[in-house]
Amino acid sequence: MDLAEKLEILADSAKYDVACTSSGVERPGRAGQLGSCRAPGICHAFTPDGRCVSLLKVLLTNCCSYDCSYCVNRRTQQRPRASFDPRELAELTIGFYRRNYIEGLFLSSAVAGSPDATMERMIETLRILRQEYRFRGYIHAKAIPGADPLLVERLGLLADRLSVNIELPSEASLNRLAPDKGKAAILRPMGQIARQSAASRRDLAVYRHAPAFAPAGQSTQMIIGATPETDRHILRLSESLYKKYALKRVFYSAYLPVVADERLPALSVQPPLLREHRLYQADWLLRYYHFSAEELLSPEQPNFDPYLDPKCSWALANPEYFPVEVNTAPRPVLLRVPGIGPKSALRIVQARRSQRLGMPELKRMGVVLKRAQYFITCSGRAPALRAARQEVAAALIDPKAFGVGVRQLSLDDFCAVPLPDSAPRVQALAAAGVEARRAAEQTRREAIECLTRRM
Amino acid sequence: MSYPAYVSNVSYCYDGSFRGFLCCVFESYAHRELPAAIQPPQEGQTSLFGSREIATRADRAARVAAGLHRLGAEIQACVTSGFLADEPGKDLILLRFLRCCFENGTAAAQMLARPEIAEALALARRVDNESHKYIEFLRFEQRGEMLGTVIHPRHRILPLLRGHFCSRLPEEDFMIFDATHGLAMLRKDKTVRYLQMQHYAPAPDAEEENWQALWIRFFRALAIKERRNERCQRTHAPKRYWQDMCEMQAQKRTTQPPGDVL
Numbered sequence: 001m002d003l004a005e006k007l008e009i010l011a012d013s014a015k016y017d018v019a020c021t022s023s024g025v026e027r028p029g030r031a032g033q034l035g036s037c038r039a040p041g042i043c044h045a046f047t048p049d050g051r052c053v054s055l056l057k058v059l060l061t062n063c064c065s066y067d068c069s070y071c072v073n074r075r076t077q078q079r080p081r082a083s084f085d086p087r088e089l090a091e092l093t094i095g096f097y098r099r100n101y102i103e104g105l106f107l108s109s110a111v112a113g114s115p116d117a118t119m120e121r122m123i124e125t126l127r128i129l130r131q132e133y134r135f136r137g138y139i140h141a142k143a144i145p146g147a148d149p150l151l152v153e154r155l156g157l158l159a160d161r162l163s164v165n166i167e168l169p170s171e172a173s174l175n176r177l178a179p180d181k182g183k184a185a186i187l188r189p190m191g192q193i194a195r196q197s198a199a200s201r202r203d204l205a206v207y208r209h210a211p212a213f214a215p216a217g218q219s220t221q222m223i224i225g226a227t228p229e230t231d232r233h234i235l236r237l238s239e240s241l242y243k244k245y246a247l248k249r250v251f252y253s254a255y256l257p258v259v260a261d262e263r264l265p266a267l268s269v270q271p272p273l274l275r276e277h278r279l280y281q282a283d284w285l286l287r288y289y290h291f292s293a294e295e296l297l298s299p300e301q302p303n304f305d306p307y308l309d310p311k312c313s314w315a316l317a318n319p320e321y322f323p324v325e326v327n328t329a330p331r332p333v334l335l336r337v338p339g340i341g342p343k344s345a346l347r348i349v350q351a352r353r354s355q356r357l358g359m360p361e362l363k364r365m366g367v368v369l370k371r372a373q374y375f376i377t378c379s380g381r382a383p384a385l386r387a388a389r390q391e392v393a394a395a396l397i398d399p400k401a402f403g404v405g406v407r408q409l410s411l412d413d414f415c416a417v418p419l420p421d422s423a424p425r426v427q428a429l430a431a432a433g434v435e436a437r438r439a440a441e442q443t444r445r446e447a448i449e450c451l452t453r454r455m
Numbered sequence: 456m457s458y459p460a461y462v463s464n465v466s467y468c469y470d471g472s473f474r475g476f477l478c479c480v481f482e483s484y485a486h487r488e489l490p491a492a493i494q495p496p497q498e499g500q501t502s503l504f505g506s507r508e509i510a511t512r513a514d515r516a517a518r519v520a521a522g523l524h525r526l527g528a529e530i531q532a533c534v535t536s537g538f539l540a541d542e543p544g545k546d547l548i549l550l551r552f553l554r555c556c557f558e559n560g561t562a563a564a565q566m567l568a569r570p571e572i573a574e575a576l577a578l579a580r581r582v583d584n585e586s587h588k589y590i591e592f593l594r595f596e597q598r599g600e601m602l603g604t605v606i607h608p609r610h611r612i613l614p615l616l617r618g619h620f621c622s623r624l625p626e627e628d629f630m631i632f633d634a635t636h637g638l639a640m641l642r643k644d645k646t647v648r649y650l651q652m653q654h655y656a657p658a659p660d661a662e663e664e665n666w667q668a669l670w671i672r673f674f675r676a677l678a679i680k681e682r683r684n685e686r687c688q689r690t691h692a693p694k695r696y697w698q699d700m701c702e703m704q705a706q707k708r709t710t711q712p713p714g715d716v717l
């Protein structure tokens with residue numbers, strides 16, 4: 001099999017893993033070596049579905065001995081199989097890296113034979129990169145659940161980021177859909193990585209040349225929509241993972257039916273992309289806005305509103321918190337205003353030291369006021385005091401839920417279709433034969449009406 | 456206008472160099488005036504008013520540079536990036552910015568609501584954003600012993616790419632050619648030189664074409680058809696960068712199969 005074909009098969013098998021960032025470690029280049037890392041990470045391309053390509057994301061092999069029911073690579077699935085030779089993959093990584101196609105390698109693997117044997121081959125690939133090519137770029141490696149802790153340790157000394165996928169949001173779902181992996185097999189390496197990574201940071205603070213263990217920390221991923229857990233359940237799980245294992249990121253992957261199985265949603269089910277988006281927004285609120293999962297969702301309201309972003313939902317449910325005075329409110333309070341993010345909040349705090357801020361000043365500074373204007377006052381004056389409730393509702397609602405794109409039927413024949421991440425209601429109407437733009441407009445009107453009544 | 460007392464209707468003409476610009480700043484202080492325009496040579500003399508040639512003098516430039524240095528890294532970075540902008544009027548924006556900064560000291564960097572400050576920061580941000588896009592999107596080709604690439608930026612961003620690529624590829628020789636401005640950055644034997652050039656066209660050999668084909672095949676394999684959303688792709692990788700990205704050229708060449716959400 002030629003290299004191009006292998007690459008295609010093993011990239012195709014890896015693509016459902018959504019994490020593809022090169023963030024979390026700042027490492028300038030060094031003479032005699034190749035590569036550097038930038039802390040915010042660098043994207044190098046964007047796929048036609050709008051996702052960033054930062055790393056050469058492939059499986060070392062897709063020949064799996066396990067049989068996880070949601071996975072395209074499971075043992076019982078018919079599909080082309082391939083494996084990289086460690087040296088061949090290292091050479092490919094370097095070739096891509098020098099040409100500025102990628103920031104580094106994201107290496108994961110199906111379980112070929114045993115978890116230990118698989119890990120040995122992954123380690124060999126990283127060793128060639130780090131020691132023979134003196135590669136200083138980014139490496140993200142996925143630890144295989146069930147592997148020997150010593151192997152996890154060796155992997156962590158070569159990689160920048162490690163991840164262990166939690167896969168499904170509850171133990172019951174895991175037992176049902178991934179019988180070969182237990183909850184313990186997933187959580188054990190996670191705990192080990194958290195401990196060793198913290199220990200290595202302590203050592204590094206003392207000895208500059210102490211070996212760094214996964215300096216960019218660890219992340220995990222879970223599949224959304226294959227199993228019945230609520231958003232609240234998922235978000236609380238993420239919150240506890242951030243706390244307990246000091247994770248850098250939790251990634252959410254909308255379940256895309258790839259195999260027919262009576263335990264799973266039917267093949268015709270659309271991936272819940274809007275829900276995935278809401279979870280990312282909420283996850284962001286946990287990490288950068290000091291929100292807690294409990295504030296965002298309650299037992300009575302366990303799922304996010306498809307038409308509002310989570311911060312807006314929270315603001316509408318907590319009117320006593322508003323309006324916020326931009327000239328005096330502390331930064332954490334500003335951060336709770338819909339439409340004001342960390343950058344805007346910082347700019348406001350800096351700018352108001354030298355002058356009072358009104359609407360023209362905020363605009364000039366690049367603060368987006370479309371939604372914020374209903375929640376703030378400038379020197380006591382509310383910029384949108386007399387706005388009708390319906391107008392407010394229309395401004396607050398998230399346009400993403402009503403996205404319509406164009407499908408090309410033939411060279412000169414186009415028709416409108418809902419975007420894949422529009423609200424389920426829009427997609428359902430369109431599927432029932434309503435023209436896409438009308439379906440979106442109708443849904444939007446209903447959503448605004450409903451929100452106006454609630455306000 | 457923030458300095459009504461100083462506004463004059465003369466326009467400054469200078470040689471377009473950074474030192475020349477610093478001399479314009481000097482002139483503005485020496486004459487206690489804010490010119491109506493500052494024109495580098497490429498911008499033509501379209502002013503209705505009188506113009507004055509501003510000579511570039513090393514001693515004057517050095518005095519202004521020393522003052523700029525005292526204003527701190529943030530303000531310096533804004534002026535350097537802003538000066539690389541290829542936009543008419545950038546010099547005047549930067550002069551107003553600098554006058555405001557000299558008046559207020561280092562604290563000026565945080566006076567984001569002042570029009571002079573906001574305008575200059577926005578200018579610098581446009582340039583920095585573009586240079587960041589090229590850090591992401593430029594694609595090298597191997598040519599003999601060297602890596603080379605052609606880019607088509609709006610602004611003169613080569614100096615902003617220098618640090619990143621020298622750090623990333625410490626042992627490599629490479630050349631980045633800015634086709635818009637006819638300027639190349641050549642790094643050879645660990646030193647960097649800027650060259651005026653009219654033309655540079657890397658022509659990939661068979662091995663290089665093979666690397667590009669591998670990359671394009673990888674890129675195609677990543678797309679998930681159920682998530683297809685090219686509008687989202689375009690917001691992250693705007694079309695104007697596509698000509699410098701081999702995989703996007705390939706995406707364009709294969710006429711879109713029916714069924715794409717555009």
Ligand code: SF4
Pocket residue numbers: 064065066067068071072073074075109110111
């Ligand atoms: S272990 Fe399970 S999830 Fe991983 S590749 Fe094998 S079947 Fe897929």
